[in-house]
Amino acid sequence: MAEILTLSETSRPRPEGQWKAKLSKAFYEKPTLVVAKELLGKYLVVRHPNRILSGKIVEVEAYVGEEDPACHAAVGLTDRNHIMYGPGGFAYIYFIYGMYHCLNFVTEQAGLPAAVLIRGLEPVEGVEEMKRRRDHRSVSGLANGPGKICQAFGIDKTFYGLELTGTRIWVEDRGEKRPAITQSARIGVAAGKDKPWRFYVPKSSGVSKDGKKR
DNA sequence: TGTTGGATCAACT
DNA sequence: GTTGATCCAACAC
Numbered sequence: 001m002a003e004i005l006t007l008s009e010t011s012r013p014r015p016e017g018q019w020k021a022k023l024s025k026a027f028y029e030k031p032t033l034v035v036a037k038e039l040l041g042k043y044l045v046v047r048h049p050n051r052i053l054s055g056k057i058v059e060v061e062a063y064v065g066e067e068d069p070a071c072h073a074a075v076g077l078t079d080r081n082h083i084m085y086g087p088g089g090f091a092y093i094y095f096i097y098g099m100y101h102c103l104n105f106v107t108e109q110a111g112l113p114a115a116v117l118i119r120g121l122e123p124v125e126g127v128e129e130m131k132r133r134r135d136h137r138s139v140s141g142l143a144n145g146p147g148k149i150c151q152a153f154g155i156d157k158t159f160y161g162l163e164l165t166g167t168r169i170w171v172e173d174r175g176e177k178r179p180a181i182t183q184s185a186r187i188g189v190a191a192g193k194d195k196p197w198r199f200y201v202p203k204s205s206g207v208s209k210d211g212k213k214r
Numbered sequence: 215t216g217t218t219g220g221a222t223c224a225a226c227t
Numbered sequence: 228g229t230t231g232a233t234c235c236a237a238c239a240c
Contacts, residue, residue, distance in 0.1 A: 061221070063221075070221070072221080075236090075237070078236075080235085095234065096221070096222065096234085096235090097220060097233075098220095098222095098233030098235075099222075099234075100222050102221065104221085117221060146221070147222045147223060148223080186221070187222095188220085189220095190220085209223090210223095
């Protein structure tokens with residue numbers, strides 16, 4: 001575990017003494033299903049000018065390769081999905097249904113297009129800021145869905161291709177034990193329903209609503 | 215150049 | 228359970 005963690009300026013132990021380590025590029029270059037499961041219980045952090053927003057990741061989905069019909073790389077290399085063809089450790093953002101952005105982390109080695117979609121978070125730092133961005137909704141409804149996460153955290157296409165080892169957006173291991181994980185089919189996809197590549201922390205308030213029903 | 219449908223969400227009935 | 232909002236990438240012409 002320790003070898004995949006890299007301390008850097010932004011993940012230095014803080015005054016409170018809480019242990020925080022930014023995940024390194026090597027973390028994301030592993031097989032996508034492994035990365036997806038290991039992301040649960042980690043913390044997404046986004047830095048805006050003078051403001052830090054963070055949340056615990058509790059729901060993700062894996063999309064792996066051109067042979068996965070639900071993966072955006074199923075159509076081959078395009079302007080939209082090209083970042084997935086590079087090495088892991090970068091942000092893949094796409095715009096959907098005319099109004100929402102979705103946040104993904106590129107995984108695997110260069111040449112294998114794959115990513116993990118971040119579907120659900122429990123807000124931690126910057127909750128008031130998230131409420132403002134999300135039209136003052138209750139905490140439990142702030143980031144329990146991929147479109148809501150991007151609204152709450154202010155993530156848009158300007159985040160496309162950003163390094164997850166940089167200073168704008170990253171993931172921290174705060175030393176918590178890995179949570180119990182449930183898996184299921186992915187949500188909202190027409191193709192690839194046979195692959196149980198959605199992973200989530202059962203009973204978390206940050207799991208998307210659609211997901212709770214299944 | 216035009217058409218179509220989507221890894222969503224909220225507000226309906 | 229159904230539908231509207233509303234953009235853009237993909238694909239057919």
